[in-house]
Amino acid sequence: MNETTILSAEKLNLYYGAAHALKDVDIAIPERQVTALIGPSGCGKSTFLKTLDRMNDLVPGVRIEGTVSYRGQDIYAPSVDVTWLRKQIGMVFQKPNPFPMSIYDNIAYGPRTHGIKNKSQLDDIVEQSLRGAAIWDEVKDRLKKSALGLSGGQQQRICIARALAVEPDVLLMDEATSALDPISTSKIEDLISDLKDKYTIVIVTHNMQQATRVSDKCAFFLLGELIEFGNTTDLFSMPKDKRTEDYITGRFG
Secondary structure (H helix, E strand, C coil), rough: CCCCCCEEEEEEEEEEEEEEEEEEEEEEECCCCCEEEECCCCHHHHHHHHHHHCCHCCCCCCCEEEEEEEEECCCCCCCCCHHHHHHHEEEECCCCCCCCCEHHHHHHHHHHHHHCCCCHHHHHHHHHHHHCCCCCCCCCCCCCCCCCHCCCCHHHHHHHHHHHHHCCCEEEEECCCCCCCHHHHHHHHHHHHHHHHEEEEECCCHHHHHHHHHHEEEEEEECEEEEEEEEHHHHHHHHCCCCHHHHCCCCCC
């Protein structure tokens, strides 16, 4: 299978003040596949995910060395417009964070920001995005009601729909199911499998069963280092590094 690299990091180092959070990370993330980032808490998974759409820019005292590229372009180059970048690379967070406004306005928010004002066009985008996030049938009769009135699992799918509305190329998900019940989690896992036909998805997960269920590629982080990266089935059945094996068999972490 020919793989096109869509996101890559070379010799990526990240410091929070004096703390060295990412150490010489080299990785090439393939297009239209699901890549899972696994590892114990505090090992750099979420920090790495946030370097991919420059979310760490918002943290004081962060210093980044090395390169992070999206389709071959260095995203930390001075010429890169962060608003443009975040349209290409959407993010869904651990805790559902719908805006305190109607379901419709949550989804239309991004497209409006990017200049779409036409009502019928917005109606189409809202419907397609909610269908894309597998929640249209549940909310189509209450689009004008507050998104905050939905259950946690529904709110998280609204956040996924909101990310899809600006037609990103890549979807980053930072433990997007960890705050949800098993049924909602299963719905979002099914959704991830459906979405990878159109999007490249990178997820951070603590749940190794989830990583084996939904991902094509898997990256194991430990203490800020990328220890191993490869096909998920290979990494779980024949890990190349003793530390990977110890982690996935539950001997530590």
